[in-house]
Amino acid sequence: EGRSTERLNGFFSEDPGIVFPKVYWEATTASVLCMEEMRGIVLARAKPGEISEADRRHIVENGARAVFKQCLEFGFFHADPHPGNLIALPDGRLAFIDCGMTGEIDSRTMRQLADLVSGVVTGDLDRVIGVVAALGDIGPEKLEDRALRADVQAIVSQFQSAPLESLNLGQLLQDFFGALRAHSIRCPADLVFLIKSLTTIESVGRELDPSFDMMKFARPYVER
Numbered sequence: 001e002g003r004s005t006e007r008l009n010g011f012f013s014e015d016p017g018i019v020f021p022k023v024y025w026e027a028t029t030a031s032v033l034c035m036e037e038m039r040g041i042v043l044a045r046a047k048p049g050e051i052s053e054a055d056r057r058h059i060v061e062n063g064a065r066a067v068f069k070q071c072l073e074f075g076f077f078h079a080d081p082h083p084g085n086l087i088a089l090p091d092g093r094l095a096f097i098d099c100g101m102t103g104e105i106d107s108r109t110m111r112q113l114a115d116l117v118s119g120v121v122t123g124d125l126d127r128v129i130g131v132v133a134a135l136g137d138i139g140p141e142k143l144e145d146r147a148l149r150a151d152v153q154a155i156v157s158q159f160q161s162a163p164l165e166s167l168n169l170g171q172l173l174q175d176f177f178g179a180l181r182a183h184s185i186r187c188p189a190d191l192v193f194l195i196k197s198l199t200t201i202e203s204v205g206r207e208l209d210p211s212f213d214m215m216k217f218a219r220p221y222v223e224r
Contacts, residue, residue: 001100002033004076008099011074017062019095038095043083043204051088051208058092060205060212066096067201068221071194075110079103079193081201103193109135113173113191117222120159120172128152136185151179169218170199 002023009020019038027034041050043059051059063086070077078085079101087095105113112131119127129143129152142148155175173195177187205214 001098002028002035004099004102005035007076008070008078008096008102011070011076012066015065017058017093018066019089019093020099021095021097035097038087038089038097040087040089040095043086043088043208046083046088053209055088055092056208057212059088059094060209061217062092062094063201064205064212064214064217066094067197068218071105071197072110072113072221073224075106076104077102077194077197079197081197081204083204083207086204101193103190103197105190105194109188109191113194114222116176117169117172120156120176123156125149125153125156128156132180132185135188135191136180138185142183142185145183148179148183148185151182152176155179168202169215169222170195170202174199 002025005020006023009022012018012020021035021038024034024036063081067077067081078096078099080098081096085096085098087097089095112134116128116131116135119125119131129149132138132148132152133143155172158175159172173191177191177195180187202214205212
């Protein structure tokens, strides 16, 4: 957990809006992890009106930027960014704590996820099925299964020709891999964590600022 915290802290060392605690290794033992205290408002315990509307918008922007960069740029991410692990600091800054649950995906998998989103948006079933083959490491005979193709087509049809900003990325991935599991195709563990991270931060965003357009904000990260 300490190493993960330090690694994530390094990613955002030049981004003042996103904070991870400093780890004090000289005071850390095998059973005690000593970290910087984050003085602010834990989002899970925030009272109505305690955080201004302007700060809420900044908090959501900072949280979304942090998670999308972790998941889609760095490939190493905090897998449990729920409101109990998020602390609002002055001026709309946001601190992440409890980095004990993290995930990691390589650049190849990130490109496959981009192919998946692109295939869904354009309605390219064969491209989506190709991603299924690559991510699930399954043989060509399984890809011809009519029931599997029908279920994938149903998901693709929901979003066909939809603009990227109208997509709920976390829900899309959740539905997609849920359909694969129904056909006994296993989703890699770190992708489960990635989906959890994206859906959790989207939920936090809707709670804090319902008017915030999460996918419009995420668009440049997905496109890159």
